[in-house]
Amino acid sequence: MSVTASTIKPAQRPLYGPAIVSGQPRLPVILWFVPIPDLHDMTSLLFAVGKSRDRAAFETLFLYFAPRVKAYLLRRGVAAMAAEDLAQEALLNVWNKAHLFDPKRGSAASWIFTVARNLHIDAVRRQKHPDFDPNDPALIPEQEPEADAGLQRMDDDERLRKALESLPPGERNILELSYFAEKPHSAIARELRLPLGTVKSRMRAAMRRIREGLLK
Amino acid sequence: MITHHPADSLLLKHAAGAAHEAVSLIVATHLALCPACRRVVKLAEHAGGILLENLTPEPLTTGAWEHLAARLDEAEAAAPSIVARSGGTPTIPEPLRSYLGADGLDKIRWNFVLPGLAFRPLLPGPFSAKLVRSKPGSSIGLHTHKGEEFSVVLAGGYSDCSGQYRRGDFHTATPDLLHRPVADQGEDCIVLAVTEAPLAFRNPPIGLIASLIGY
Numbered sequence A: 001m002s003v004t005a006s007t008i009k010p011a012q013r014p015l016y017g018p019a020i021v022s023g024q025p026r027l028p029v030i031l032w033f034v035p036i037p038d039l040h041d042m043t044s045l046l047f048a049v050g051k052s053r054d055r056a057a058f059e060t061l062f063l064y065f066a067p068r069v070k071a072y073l074l075r076r077g078v079a080a081m082a083a084e085d086l087a088q089e090a091l092l093n094v095w096n097k098a099h100l101f102d103p104k105r106g107s108a109a110s111w112i113f114t115v116a117r118n119l120h121i122d123a124v125r126r127q128k129h130p131d132f133d134p135n136d137p138a139l140i141p142e143q144e145p146e147a148d149a150g151l152q153r154m155d156d157d158e159r160l161r162k163a164l165e166s167l168p169p170g171e172r173n174i175l176e177l178s179y180f181a182e183k184p185h186s187a188i189a190r191e192l193r194l195p196l197g198t199v200k201s202r203m204r205a206a207m208r209r210i211r212e213g214l215l216k
Numbered sequence B: 001m002i003t004h005h006p007a008d009s010l011l012l013k014h015a016a017g018a019a020h021e022a023v024s025l026i027v028a029t030h031l032a033l034c035p036a037c038r039r040v041v042k043l044a045e046h047a048g049g050i051l052l053e054n055l056t057p058e059p060l061t062t063g064a065w066e067h068l069a070a071r072l073d074e075a076e077a078a079a080p081s082i083v084a085r086s087g088g089t090p091t092i093p094e095p096l097r098s099y100l101g102a103d104g105l106d107k108i109r110w111n112f113v114l115p116g117l118a119f120r121p122l123l124p125g126p127f128s129a130k131l132v133r134s135k136p137g138s139s140i141g142l143h144t145h146k147g148e149e150f151s152v153v154l155a156g157g158y159s160d161c162s163g164q165y166r167r168g169d170f171h172t173a174t175p176d177l178l179h180r181p182v183a184d185q186g187e188d189c190i191v192l193a194v195t196e197a198p199l200a201f202r203n204p205p206i207g208l209i210a211s212l213i214g215y
């Protein structure tokens, strides 16, 4: 199946309020009920980029993700000019590494998140983000075959979105800060005027809810 | 069979990109040996993707796409990941194997601490990483920690008051844990250890030796 940019409309379903589509006026509240970002389509597009260097597909991905990657970098404390450059760099990495993307292992959004995360650690923190290599002969493989991983993933995505939406605000806030603030727990605690133990227990609670919703 | 895993908060930090390099190194080394924790990290990265999608988009400057589009052709295709396949399955999984360089486990130059005990530094502090090798039955002695200490067993095993640790097991020692890990009988015990601060030894001569040689 070939997917072209024209068949894709990256709709948005914000967690915390109506989103603004880049360059367009704020949309009415009705958008609250649009049930998607069409994850499946985004994932097909990324797969198409990896497989056949499909430029039209990549343009759609760029227009959808680059402004979000820039927002992510700003949240992590990168200055505006640098955030723009790094967001471009991140999407260039997406283009260059797309052949490594395996739709069985995750969604386009989660993969692009890891590309942006690694670039930030590399370029700003001057460190590495060491990770396991799925092709390493020393890796202990999964017991169960991942035959229906694609279908399962779509299902997981919906459940994970619901789990994130239903987190109590305190837990959600702490969870977001771990992804975006890049501060040690102790600094987060000071900023929120919470005891460190509370920050840590909220983080544990948030992860437990996410796990329970999915892993059973 | 792995029975000791990193705390969820540590898996989350790794996935969120909020962990120090040495901490990510030891978490990822456990991940290579633990499919269960890989599923949790995948979940946390998936959550990262959803949070990314839900950020309010920051408009790019005009012409950003055209600017990038012009660079697509010059961009070189990334090199395929090369997997060393010489001599069967390596004992040390990635990402740790790359940190040992070309040495491999057999050619490591060990620094000796005490009889039966040697180490090889991998990353300097504030969170420092090192490989520690203990002969069967040997121990570094009774100690507490000035900060958190993480270890992953790569070969052999060891035991302390908190339990028994075998290949793949991930041990978190909090500052209040006073323990005396002893290497199990059988083969040499090789552990990747990541410490926030130097250990606090109960035996002053051992503490002095350890601090002098930078253990």
Ligand SMILES: [Zn+2]
Pocket (backbone or CB within 6 Å): B002, B004, B005, B006, B030, B034, B036, B037, B038
């Ligand atoms: Zn585990």
